[in-house]
Amino acid sequence: MPGTALPPTSRQVVFPSAGVIETAEQSLPSPGQDDLILRVALVGVCATDLHLLAGHIGDPFPLVPGHEFVGEVAAIGEAAAVTRGLSAGDRVAVEMLLPCHGCARCREGRYNLCEADDPSSGLPHGRQLGVNIPRTVSPGLWGGYAEHLYVPREAIVHRLPDALAWESAVLVEPLAVACRAIARGRVAPGESVVVIGPGPVGILAAAAARAAGAGRVIVVGTRANRLELARRFGADAVVNSRETDAVDAVHAELGGRLADVVIEIAGATGAQQQAVRLVRRGGRVVLAGACGANAPVTFLADEDLLTREIDLLPSFLSAGGFEPAIRMLERADFDYASLVTHRFGLDEVREAYDVIENRDGGVLKAVIDPSVGVSAR
Ligand SMILES: [Zn+2]
Ligand SMILES: [Zn+2]
Structure with missing residues (x-):
């Protein structure tokens, strides 16, 4: 695999059941032909994540949360490298939605309304990274509160400008x-x-x-x-x-x-x-x-x-919104990074949620930085 220098495992946050937050190590495979592995640079904390933890959304535990991730390609399969035009080290944003790309809704561009089930996993339509794919589905790297995220073929990946700071990119x-x-x-x-x-x-x-x-x-x-x-x-x-x-x-x-x-x-x-x-x-x-x-x-x-x-x-989710959003971030008409008011490590999710729930310190957007608190491994 070109450019592969993956560590053997990836640290991630797991919600094993409602109200419980843990961290765990998940083994990191090489990506399949059509897949890539993202090294998460930053992931935004969303109100949805707090609802997931509370069990309000009824999504499957155990779960790795986090759907607002940006990062760089850590490793990529040969076919994916060709079709996506990407190689290790490229900076990308990945949409949370995993649409089928073949049903009538997908073909008219409304892939947020994808009507297909995934035949390989038997999972229902509307699969969303960081929301409703249980960690028990191999390889268990389906959420962004993690050092690495597994990005399968059906994911929609957008290249980010090299000059765009992660603190802005995380708002994409x-x-x-x-x-x-x-x-x-x-x-x-x-x-x-x-x-x-x-x-x-x-x-x-x-x-x-x-x-x-x-x-x-x-x-x-x-x-x-x-x-x-x-x-x-x-x-x-x-x-x-x-x-x-x-x-x-x-x-x-x-x-x-x-x-x-x-x-x-x-x-x-x-x-x-x-x-x-x-x-x-x-x-x-x-x-x-x-x-x-x-x-x-x-x-x-x-x-x-x-x-x-x-x-x-x-208006449901973000379909079609990533490319105009990336252009806005690139134009930098506004000080986007100033919206990121708080930064936490993977071990500090409880603290992050307390800050958000208590509305401490004028919190607007809190992000998780998987590199916080990690010494050389
Ligand atoms: Zn969100
Ligand atoms: Zn579809």
């Missing part, structure tokens, strides 16, 4: 989610965009709206420090919906009009209802926030929807 997945949401909303130059939910993806959605040429970008939320941060990522105005009526405030900011496009990424049914009330007649509402299982949302069928003919557009 949340930025890709934001780019998909903006694309789903068909944001056109000059249009007004409201983003509800100034978490990492919401702040990046403001930046993506700006990159799409939006005329005026307004971010709505409830946490003052995050709203202020949004101003540095493309927001012309911010609205604290705890202090003021959001509809009135958006009206005022848009000269008496409502928004052409509203992006909801707060992940709350109340925010989805608010989104519908912030958009103009005939406008578009993108629902990109996950609200959790059994979260019914109510709209007024006639007053909110029928007579206003708004387009309700769910």
Whole structure:
């Protein structure tokens, strides 16, 4: 295998069951012909990871979490090197989704909706690295909270510019989610965009709206420090919906009009209802926030929807968003790395989650650096 200098094992974080965090060593095979092994440089901590640990998502334990990984090719099979045009040492981002590439949804580009089961593993469709592939499936290197990740043939791999710092590159997945949401909303130059939910993806959605040429970008939320941060990522105005009526405030900011496009990424049914009330007649509402299982949302069928003919557009995961996200990171119109506020090692996942749950120190994006705390082995 060209360029192979793999250690015998890879250290990884394992959730063996709900609420339990361990670290383990997993043996590191050579990649198959069509596969590669990624050395993880950084992996973002996502709210999804905390839900996985809590058992809320119902995904299979034991699990290696982490789906926001970037790194470099540690070893690559000969066929994969040819088809992907990659060799050891190249810097890449890998999408979490493992689509079949053959079903009707995949062929129309909506591979986030892949309908195929994987015949080789018998696993259901929608397999996602770091989310729903149990560690018991060989070789057990399916999550990003690890020194290494196994990247099979069906994975979608994007080359990263050599000059892009890992601290910026690690935001590619949340930025890709934001780019998909903006694309789903068909944001056109000059249009007004409201983003509800100034978490990492919401702040990046403001930046993506700006990159799409939006005329005026307004971010709505409830946490003052995050709203202020949004101003540095493309927001012309911010609205604290705890202090003021959001509809009135958006009206005022848009000269008496409502928004052409509203992006909801707060992940709350109340925010989805608010989104519908912030958009103009005939406008578009993108629902990109996950609200959790059994979260019914109510709209007024006639007053909110029928007579206003708004387009309700769910946006799921990041399909099609990585390439525009990489170009945005490369252009560096915003100080992306400043969103990474905290860095932890593989042994510090509990501390990381405590910081996030307690909202300590204005945490925005925490990342895990597998090289932290590792001496020469
Ligand atoms: Zn995520
Ligand atoms: Zn498919």
